[in-house]
């Protein structure tokens with residue numbers, strides 16, 4: 001009775017069948033699939049449209065947004081063939097947006113208090129050497145300096161040389177020549193010095209001198225790129241006041257400090273010098289200056305402070321005291337570093353939002369895989385396939401390969417389409433880095449889906465959970481995780497722990513791609529510096545671990561994959577293998593070829609009875625006699641022939657109530673159907 005047709009089908013055959021089953025399943029879901037693949041394409045296209053929209057609008061809302069341009073090659077028909085942009089074609093408002101390869105030189109200025117705040121005699125300071133308050137009305141209050149030091153006579157003679165340029169104003173005809181004067185301004189500084197605010201706008205420049213001659217105001221032409229301004233230079237007298245100690249100066253500065261709502265008048269000085277132990281052989285000075293300008297409340301960017309000229313002025317005073325008035329230390333100019341153009345056109349949506357958008361796009365696959373796995377369990381397809389001889393191994397390998405192929409195509413679509421429409425997010429980064437990252441990630445994602453699938457048995461639950469996971473991971477990633485990545489004080493270990501969640505490692509990787517796309521793009525050598533190296537290691541290790549755990553749970557706790565095994569099945573498997581097979585005689589387990597055992601005694605008894613009956617002339621008492629009833633499906637796709645009913649012999653006597661028992665696929669229905677047709 002041992003049948004040669006009872007061979008189990010080869011791995012390739014199982015693979016082939018399962019693969020075709022999956023393809024048919026996908027064909028039925030063609031609409032869902034098209035929607036799925038359209039998703040990255042839509043997201044990419046939308047970002048491009050959004051990008052264009054934002055750029056356009058920024059341009060029209062803010063007319064001053066870009067560096068000035070002129071047409072330098074006009075056609076006969078009036079169209080411009082070539083435009084040239086640059087600081088030389090810009091108005092003062094446009095200049096901040098221009099690139100400045102060689103920034104202009106500016107004379108180093110002193111910070112002078114506005115006329116209405118300059119120090120005067122008040123009832124809250126005990127000093128009577130300050131000017132009378134009336135000078136504020138005429139705007140003629142001097143620029144006050146406070147001095148102290150250990151040797152007063154030395155200090156006073158040193159201070160006598162402060163701001164003494166001794167130069168005639170006739171000799172100043174451009175900005176460079178102004179550098180020889182001690183110039184000051186009451187404008188506030190910016191965060192950069194590409195354009196000195198003192199020369200833009202209408203405020204005068206002060207020429208600080210110990211004594212002002214009458215009619216000493218003059219104008220100097222100042223050229224800033226293509227614009228020429230007649231800059232007014234006003235003389236401003238300086239007042240040097242000696243104080244007994246540095247603590248008195250501190251007190252005076254403190255009391256003169258602007259006090260928001262009190263009625264106290266504001267008394268601002270230019271600076272204070274403490275000459276300490278300076279003498280003929282030793283120059284030791286400390287300088288007080290107002291650093292409040294450095295950090296305005298409105299924007300926390302540090303502003304430049306006009307201090308360098310103070311240092312130069314006091315050094316010159318010392319030099320001149322020692323060496324005579326014709327010796328001086330020149331301070332020609334200050335100059336900012338070259339400046340790249342600042343332009344709204346560099347707004348790149350994907351560098352900020354790319355991580356979030358593409359996390360959503362790629363995570364989208366997760367619920368799809370999970371649903372498909374759970375669907376097979378819910379519909380009992382898995383158990384059915386198992387009964388029909390599909391082993392766990394082929395099931396896993398083929399499903400895995402299938403999902404991998406699907407994910408790979410999906411991500412490939414994303415990257416190819418994204419690069420094709422010119423998204424920097426994909427274009428700038430090395431493709432091999434991207435390939436490895438996405439390859440590892442989709443593998444991890446599939447393994448993770450297999451793991452999750454072990455604990456669910458309802459497709460609806462899984463659909464809802466899966467989509468919540470996608471949405472939630474993106475939002476938490478953008479709102480929280482990204483902040484932690486950017487916060488350099490957050491411990492690295494914390495990030496590593498968070499990245500154990502596949503959604504965060506995905507987010508981190510995409511974030512790094514987005515970040516690199518704004519600079520030079522990511523190369524292999526950058527992996528040491530940025531978080532990508534860690535992410536890849538975490539994902540690879542996790543992939544193996546998750547896969548193992550998933551297989552284990554699939555065997556032990558899974559609902560729907562068939563027989564639940566003992567939690568320690570891998571230990572008992574070796575010893576119990578034979579008994580496991582014989583406990584399920586009706587299922588022909590693949591790999592353990594079960595030749596039909598010797599017929600049980602009752603079966604052979606029945607067979608003999610039928611054979612006996614058939615020999616007798618009259619067996620009308622038995623309405624049903626089956627003699628070796630068989631049903632065989634010819635093998636397809638290289639599968640062996642499949643017996644549905646294998647030699648059933650049966651004799652039922654009149655009035656007998658007969659029941660047929662047996663597991664699924666034992667052949668009950670087939671037998672009865674055959675009997676009915678006769």
Ligand SMILES: *[C@@H]1O[C@H](CO)[C@@H](O)[C@H](O)[C@H]1NC(C)=O
Nearest residue numbers: 150151152153154155157279
């Ligand atoms: C103070 O300085 C003067 C020179 O300006 C010097 O002659 C005098 O000795 C100094 N006094 C002390 C106490 O060092």
Ligand SMILES: *[C@@H]1O[C@H](CO)[C@@H](O)[C@H](O)[C@H]1NC(C)=O
Nearest residue numbers: 256257258268269290292293
């Ligand atoms: C320092 O500068 C700020 C800003 O210009 C001003 O409001 C403040 O009164 C000044 N303080 C002193 C002590 O001069």
Ligand SMILES: *[C@@H]1O[C@H](CO)[C@@H](O)[C@H](O)[C@H]1NC(C)=O
Nearest residue numbers: 275276277278282283284285
């Ligand atoms: C400069 O003055 C400070 C403060 O009084 C003092 O500590 C330091 O030793 C002095 N330096 C020299 C070179 O005299």
